Amino acid sequence: MSKAKSAFVCTECGAEYRKWQGQCGSCQEWNTLTEVRLAPARPGAGSASGSPSGRAGYSGALSREVVDLASVDLSEVPRMSSTFGEFDRVLGGGLVPGSAVLLGGHPGAGKSTLLLQTACKLAQQRRILYVTGEESLSQVAMRAHRLQLPTQGLKMLAETSVETILAVAEREKPEILVIDSIQTMHLEDISSAPGGVAQVRESAAALTRFAKQSNTVLLLVGHVTKDGSLAGPKVLEHMIDASLLLEGGADSRFRTLRGQKNRFGAVNELGVFAMLEQGLKEVKNPSAIFLSRNEEQAPGSLVMVVWEGTRPILVEVQALVDESPLGNPRRVAVGLDPNRLAMLLAVLNRHGGLFTGDQDVFLNVVGGVKVLETSADLAVLLAVVSSLQNRALPKELVVFGEVGLSGEIRPVPSGQERIAEAAKHGFQRAIVPRANAPKHALPGMEVIPVDKLSDALEAL
Numbered sequence: 001m002s003k004a005k006s007a008f009v010c011t012e013c014g015a016e017y018r019k020w021q022g023q024c025g026s027c028q029e030w031n032t033l034t035e036v037r038l039a040p041a042r043p044g045a046g047s048a049s050g051s052p053s054g055r056a057g058y059s060g061a062l063s064r065e066v067v068d069l070a071s072v073d074l075s076e077v078p079r080m081s082s083t084f085g086e087f088d089r090v091l092g093g094g095l096v097p098g099s100a101v102l103l104g105g106h107p108g109a110g111k112s113t114l115l116l117q118t119a120c121k122l123a124q125q126r127r128i129l130y131v132t133g134e135e136s137l138s139q140v141a142m143r144a145h146r147l148q149l150p151t152q153g154l155k156m157l158a159e160t161s162v163e164t165i166l167a168v169a170e171r172e173k174p175e176i177l178v179i180d181s182i183q184t185m186h187l188e189d190i191s192s193a194p195g196g197v198a199q200v201r202e203s204a205a206a207l208t209r210f211a212k213q214s215n216t217v218l219l220l221v222g223h224v225t226k227d228g229s230l231a232g233p234k235v236l237e238h239m240i241d242a243s244l245l246l247e248g249g250a251d252s253r254f255r256t257l258r259g260q261k262n263r264f265g266a267v268n269e270l271g272v273f274a275m276l277e278q279g280l281k282e283v284k285n286p287s288a289i290f291l292s293r294n295e296e297q298a299p300g301s302l303v304m305v306v307w308e309g310t311r312p313i314l315v316e317v318q319a320l321v322d323e324s325p326l327g328n329p330r331r332v333a334v335g336l337d338p339n340r341l342a343m344l345l346a347v348l349n350r351h352g353g354l355f356t357g358d359q360d361v362f363l364n365v366v367g368g369v370k371v372l373e374t375s376a377d378l379a380v381l382l383a384v385v386s387s388l389q390n391r392a393l394p395k396e397l398v399v400f401g402e403v404g405l406s407g408e409i410r411p412v413p414s415g416q417e418r419i420a421e422a423a424k425h426g427f428q429r430a431i432v433p434r435a436n437a438p439k440h441a442l443p444g445m446e447v448i449p450v451d452k453l454s455d456a457l458e459a460l
Contacts (some may be wrong), residue, residue, distance in 0.1 A: 006035055006036060007035075007036050008020050008021075008033040008034065008035055008036070009033065009034055009036045009197055009198075009201070009235070010024040010026065010027060010029065010032045010033055010034075011032050011033075011034055011197060012024065012027050012029045012032045013026045013027040013029075014235030014238065015027070017033060020033055020035070021033060034196075034197045036192075036197055036198040036201070077096050077264060078096070078097060079093050079094030079095060079096055080094055080095045080097070080122075080126070080175075080217070081094045081095075082094060082095055082118050082122070083117075083118060083121040083122060084114075084117075084118065084271075084273075084280075084282050085282055085284070086257065086271030086272060086273060086282040086283070087114070087118065087257065087271060087282075089269055089271050089309070089310075090244055090257050090258070090259045090262075090265075090269045090270070090271045090309075091242060091244075091259070091262070091264070091265060092242075092259075092262050092264045092265015092266060092269070093264075093265060095176065095217045096217070096241070096264045097175070097215045097216070097217055098211055098212055098214075098215045098216065098217070099211070099217060099218070099241040099242065099263075099264060100204075100207070100208045100211050100212075100218040100220065100239065100240040100241050100242075101217070101218065101219050101220065101240065101241065101242045101243075101244065102182075102220045102222050102236070102237070102240045102242070102243045102244065103115065103219065103220065103221055103222065103244050103245075103246060104221075104222040104223070104224050104243070104244070104245050104246070105224060105245060105246035105247065105248075106224055106247075106248075107223075109246045109247065109248050109255060110246060110248070110255050110273070110275055110279075110280050111180075111181075111221050111246055112134075112135075112143075112180055112221065113143070113147070113275075113279050113280055114246065114257075114273070114279075114280050115130075115178050115180065115219055115221065116130070116140065116143065116144060116147070116149065116279075117147065117149060117279050117280060119154055119176070119178055120144060120149040120150055120151060120154055121149070121150070122176060123150075123152070123153040123154035123155075124150060124152070124153055126175045126176060127155070127172065127173065127174045127175045127176075128153075128154055128155060128174055128175070128176045128178070129155045129157060129168070129169060129172050129174035129176070129177050129178070130154060130155065130156050130157070130178045130180070131157045131158075131159060131165055131177070131178060131179050131180065132156070132157070132158050132180050133158075133159065133160040133179070133180060133181060133184030133185060134180060134181060134184055135158075135180075136158060137156050137158050140156065141156075147278055147279040148278060149279075155172060155174065160184050160185055160186055160194065161185075161186065161187075161188065162185050162186065162187050162203045162206050162207065163187065163188060165179070165185075165207075166206065166207075166210055169210060169214075169216070170214075173214070174216060175216060175217065176216065176217040176219065177207075177210075177211065177216050177217065177218050177219070178219045178221075179207060179218070179219065179220050179221065180221040181220070181221035181222060181223060182200060182203060182204055182207075182220045182221065182222055182236075183195040183200060183222070183223050185199065185200075185203040185207075186199050186203065187199065187202050187203055187206065189202075190202055200236060201235055201236060201239075204220065204236050204239055204240070205239060207220070208239050208240065220240070222236075224245075237261060240261075241261075241262070241263040241264065242259065242261060242262045242263065242264065242265075243259070243260045243261040243262075244257055244258070244259055244260070245257070245258050245260055247368075247370070248275070248368065252367075252368050253274055253275045253276070254272060254273070254274055254275070254283070254289065254367065254368065255272070255273040255274070255275055255280065256270055256271070256272055256273075256368070256369070256370075257270070257271035257272075257273065258270055258271075259309075266309060266310065268308070268309055268372070269308070269309030269310065270286075270308035270309050270313070272286040272289070274289075286313050287312075287313050287314040287315075287421065287425055288425075289367065290313065290314065290315045290316060290366060290367040290369060291303065291314055291315075291316060291425065297392040297393065297394070297395045298392055299386050299387050299389075299390050299391055299392045299393075300318055300319040300320055300321070300383050300384075300386050300387030301316060301317075301318050301319075301383065301386070301392070301393070302316070302317055302319075302379050302382055302383040302386065302393050302397065302399060303315070303316050303317075303379075303397070303398045303399070303422075303427070304316075304317055304375070304376050304378075304379035304380075304398065304399055304400050305375070305398060305400045305418040305419075305421060305422055306369075306371050306373060306375060306376060306400075307373060307375065307412070307413065307414055307417075307418065311421075312414065312417050312418045312421040313369075313421075314398065314421060314422060314425060315365055315366060315367060315369050315371070316365075316366040316367075317336075317363065317364070317365055317366070317376065317379050317380060317383050318363070318364045318365075318366060318383065319361065319362070319363050319364075319380070319383035319384045319386065319387045320360075320361075320362040320363075320387055321356060321359045321360070321361050321362075321384055321387040321388040322359060322360050322362075323358065323359060323360070324358060324359055324360040326360075329356075329357065329358060329359055329360050329361070330360045330361070330362070331345070331360075331361050332360075332361070332362045332363065333362075333363040333364075334363065334364045334365065335363075335364060335365030335368070335369055335370050335371055336363055336365060336370075336371050336376065336380065340374075340377075341361065341363055341380065343405070344377055344380055344381055344384075344403060345361060345384070347381070347403055347404075347405060347407060347453065348381050348384065348385070348453070350407070351406070351407030351452070351453050351454065352381070352385070352407070352453050352454065352457055354385060354388060356384070356388065359388070361384060363380060363383075363384075373412070374402040374412070375400045375401065375402060375412040375418075376400070377401065377402050377403035378399050378400060378401035378402070378403055378409060378431065378433075378453075378456060379399040379400060379401075381403060381453065381456075382399055382431070382456065382457075382460065385457065385460070393460065394429060396426070396427050396428040396429055397427070397429045397430070397431070398422040398427040398429070398430045398431075399430070399431045399432075399456075400412060400415075400418055400430075400432060400436075401431070401432055401433040401436070401450070401456075402433070403453060407452050407453040407454065408451065408452055408453075409433045409434070409450050409451060409452060409453065409455070409456065410433060410435075411433040411434075411435035411436045412433065412436065415432060415433070415435070415436025415437075416436070416438055418432075418436075419432065419436075419438060419442065419445065419447060420442075422445070423442055423444060423445045427445070428444060428445060428446060429445075429446045429447075429448065430445060430446070430447050430448065431448045431450060431456055431459055432447060432448070432449060432450070433449065433450065433451075434449035434450060434451050436449075437449035
């Protein structure tokens with residue numbers, strides 16, 4: 001019997017080392033190396049079709065022949081609908097046979113609920129195997145009954161052994177295999193406890209290998225850490241084809257599904273769901289729920305148009321500027337980058353003539369939306385000015401544009417579509433970068449193009 005070997009793997013970047021060291025030489029992080037017990041090599045292991053990285057594509061077989069790139073078949077990858085339009089949007093059009101999808105989120109976000117709803121509905125036409133490692137079969141059945149889901153045809157298995165799951169999957173031959181969750185799975189050859197770096201990595205590799213070889217859709221549920229990143233080794237994200245994150249606070253009934261990686265579609269797509277008594281329900285028009293504003297307009301409130309994936313979304317940004325009793329005023333941003341807020345306030349002081357160095361500035365994006373693009377710069381500054389001067393902005397006004405360090409207003413992608421989305425929701429005025437202004441006037445919409453921050457302030 002061969003001796004078991006060990007390696008040290010960085011939990012941040014997945015780099016491997018033969019011995020322990022305090023700092024990872026790849027990502028420069030400290031105290032991130034964890035010992036991994038390597039199983040002894042078995043006869044027949046390491047074949048080309050069993051690559052754990054899953055980079056063979058959805059067909060599941062590595063080609064041993066050298067081919068010309070121009071001769072590769074460009075036929076459309078077959079997809080199957082998840083029965084949720086928002087879920088399909090984030091996936092890039094639906095589930096791809098042979099793909100591995102990782103769904104992460106905080107406890108209570110609705111990961112198991114979303115997959116159970118999808119599995120129950122798809123089980124009426126397709127073969128589904130739902131493996132639960134955290135709950136008993138009776139608990140899953142009670143949730144399905146509470147959500148009033150059709151339970152006929154859905155094959156269930158309560159198991160945490162990967163070897164047993166693969167044996168059952170070989171016998172049942174499902175089209176979709178759901179694993180809830182990957183942190184509870186374990187391999188007999190690995191001596192560490194379930195949830196460890198070695199178990200998570202090797203379990204995901206074995207399941208992904210089966211999905212590639214059998215052309216099965218693999219849906220994995222993953223936990224997240226305190227900072228919101230997926231738990232487990234970083235190499236886990238390289239094995240899979242798509243990484244999705246379901247976000248939503250405990251005090252909000254809305255959930256956002258965001259794509260962080262997708263080999264079969266665009267990344268940074270956003271799907272919006274509402275958590276109801278009957279489970280998750282997709283929101284067809286996200287702008288409508290994020291624009292539930294009061295009849296009386298308050299200072300510091302402004303609507304901006306952000307671009308999420310392939311569609312524009314109207315969200316409200318609120319600013320509160322108040323005199324600070326502290327020597328170092330606070331800068332708090334919820335849903336936006338706090339460092340960018342500090343930079344924009346410096347631009348406002350230098351090129352707008354408005355000083356906020358002795359003021360506390362609080363910023364919030366309504367609805368729990370996280371804005372990751374720079375098109376919110378101009379709206380943030382105008383909301384701050386509105387609160388600073390205690391003057392409400394017109395309710396029919398919408399703003400977007402990137403602000404440079406010299407005070408110029410830079411254009412943003414898909415400006416025409418943003419203006420059209422605002423006009424569709426009844427907005428009558430828009431302050432936009434001059435390069436994004438439409439060539440022809442829009443009926444019912446007054447577009448005010450600006451070149452500099454001072455022009456935008458004068459336009460108010």
